[in-house]
Amino acid sequence: MPTTSPAAEPVAGAAGPSAPGGPPGADAPRPDRDVAGLGRARALGFVAPALLVIAVFLVFPAVWTIYLGLLDYSLTGAGAQAPTFVGLGNYLDALSDPGFTRSLWLTLLYVGGSAVVGQNVLGFLLAWYLRGARRVVRPVLTVLVLLAWILPGSVVAFLWQALLDRRAGTLNTLLGTADQAWVLDHPMWVIVVFNVWRGTAFSMLLYTAALSSVPRSHLEVARMSGASGWQQLRDVVLPTVRRHVLTNTLLITLWTFNDFSPYLLTGGGPNGASEILPVYIYREAIIGGHLGYGSAISLLLLLANLVIAVFYLRVLRGRKDES
Amino acid sequence: MNPAVRHVLGRVGAYVVVCLLVVFFALPLLWLVLTPFTPNPTYRASLSGFTLDNFAALVDNPQVWPSIRNSLVLAGGSALLVIALAALAAYALSRVRVPGRDQLLYALLLLSSIVTGTAAMVPIFLMLFQLGLIDRQLGVVLVLTGGLLPAAVFMLKDFVDGVPRSYEESARVFGARPNQVLRHVVLPVIRPGMATVGVWALVQVWGNFLVPYVLLANPSKQPAAVVMYTFYDAGGQPDFALISTFALVYSVPVVVLYLVVNRRYGFAFQGGIKG
Numbered sequence: 001m002p003t004t005s006p007a008a009e010p011v012a013g014a015a016g017p018s019a020p021g022g023p024p025g026a027d028a029p030r031p032d033r034d035v036a037g038l039g040r041a042r043a044l045g046f047v048a049p050a051l052l053v054i055a056v057f058l059v060f061p062a063v064w065t066i067y068l069g070l071l072d073y074s075l076t077g078a079g080a081q082a083p084t085f086v087g088l089g090n091y092l093d094a095l096s097d098p099g100f101t102r103s104l105w106l107t108l109l110y111v112g113g114s115a116v117v118g119q120n121v122l123g124f125l126l127a128w129y130l131r132g133a134r135r136v137v138r139p140v141l142t143v144l145v146l147l148a149w150i151l152p153g154s155v156v157a158f159l160w161q162a163l164l165d166r167r168a169g170t171l172n173t174l175l176g177t178a179d180q181a182w183v184l185d186h187p188m189w190v191i192v193v194f195n196v197w198r199g200t201a202f203s204m205l206l207y208t209a210a211l212s213s214v215p216r217s218h219l220e221v222a223r224m225s226g227a228s229g230w231q232q233l234r235d236v237v238l239p240t241v242r243r244h245v246l247t248n249t250l251l252i253t254l255w256t257f258n259d260f261s262p263y264l265l266t267g268g269g270p271n272g273a274s275e276i277l278p279v280y281i282y283r284e285a286i287i288g289g290h291l292g293y294g295s296a297i298s299l300l301l302l303l304a305n306l307v308i309a310v311f312y313l314r315v316l317r318g319r320k321d322e323s
Numbered sequence: 324m325n326p327a328v329r330h331v332l333g334r335v336g337a338y339v340v341v342c343l344l345v346v347f348f349a350l351p352l353l354w355l356v357l358t359p360f361t362p363n364p365t366y367r368a369s370l371s372g373f374t375l376d377n378f379a380a381l382v383d384n385p386q387v388w389p390s391i392r393n394s395l396v397l398a399g400g401s402a403l404l405v406i407a408l409a410a411l412a413a414y415a416l417s418r419v420r421v422p423g424r425d426q427l428l429y430a431l432l433l434l435s436s437i438v439t440g441t442a443a444m445v446p447i448f449l450m451l452f453q454l455g456l457i458d459r460q461l462g463v464v465l466v467l468t469g470g471l472l473p474a475a476v477f478m479l480k481d482f483v484d485g486v487p488r489s490y491e492e493s494a495r496v497f498g499a500r501p502n503q504v505l506r507h508v509v510l511p512v513i514r515p516g517m518a519t520v521g522v523w524a525l526v527q528v529w530g531n532f533l534v535p536y537v538l539l540a541n542p543s544k545q546p547a548a549v550v551m552y553t554f555y556d557a558g559g560q561p562d563f564a565l566i567s568t569f570a571l572v573y574s575v576p577v578v579v580l581y582l583v584v585n586r587r588y589g590f591a592f593q594g595g596i597k598g
Contacts, residue, residue, distance in 0.1 A: 062443060
């Protein structure tokens, strides 16, 4: 326990008995001693409001999805008056809907291309490069990457529309490719590149922090024994930052899975060619009013997220046991 | 190839890659910086002369200021609620041993990153529909608060864990009651942590598009993130003077807040900020 003043030490014992709900042995030096004399009852009272809001607006919707997905609930028509129980009907509908299977495939492409590979690799390379970068290059590049990340989603979506516009877009002007309709011709490429641009900052920051934890002496030893840059990276750096790589990959995967911002750029179009699952759910459930069907798809999305998270935790635990 | 040539080629290659990266990240941003000040703005980012006339569009449009005010209400309300609830919970969880605390925190954090945005959109929409909270800003604030709280509690608990217990112990020695200890000792000490989490929540809500887009139907209640999407003229052409200046005005607060927090507390957004 970090005690800054030794005089305070015996006081803890004196304060202990006055906290009736306190843990047994409250006078033992432990980090979570009830020093303010809060007592367990009041402590629970402190935690309760936060837990209540989380329970109502986060946990309950997640659980309710399971039930809703089994109904033919909709905003209009017969399903609005008296939703009936359709069991796994919504799931069977989903599997037979080519729009859903295409959407699932596009989501995997989007997540794999823009997050797992794009943001991950570019973020790592940026962090690696910026460690030794010149004084001018480092702040300029860092600020640009961060700006892409912190600006509001609606703004960056419009910036990209302006960049890619068919007639007057900046990109067509620069490349001399007049009348090239990027968004219509290559919608998936557009949203993948957009998301790399948008989200690389997080990976860069996380890897910057991770790389600073790699002992310099290890790198020097490797360099002196003649290891090339690539060998240093593979044999010294990667083993050290492996946990960070996993954490980063998990977070950006989950975020990208649920990312709605491509909707602002392509609207899922043309003809659903960039309709990833979040956009598909939005169109089916909120626009189309098929709430039961939308819930079923949402649950599939939640389950996919859960599988990813559990897989990551297992890998992480496996790594820990190894070392 | 001899090593010297290879070295030079490697250097040149690295510079080319870095220049391409700078262009890649800077190119979309050019429009935001140049267009508000250019006469007759279009999709093309260019600065042909300098004018402040475009900002007249901001003054003329009746939706601009209400939407900014709505953004302030939503972001401010959510941030205050997140700070208050998270600070109470984080302090209690840090100082009092509650069984299963760590597992609970971890499970909630995981849940909040799984149940975000679209995956929970339908049940949240339906729940608010039945609670009569659709088209009300309170509903948006509560939903956003619920989503941000787990991470906020997690960050703040980390912060409180780092505060020495001797402060509270000394106050107790001098006979302060628990309430007094909390108000006069704990609160001032954890204020920087609360400020950081508050700014984090503010920035998150300020940029959030999906939740208000789905839950608010009345244009007079919608925040800037949603309203910006409606600035098109009858022919479907964007109103460039309006959009460019609005985008700038709407973006500046986030950038300023970010810079302030970054300067004062170092980089504190590691917990995962994502628009």
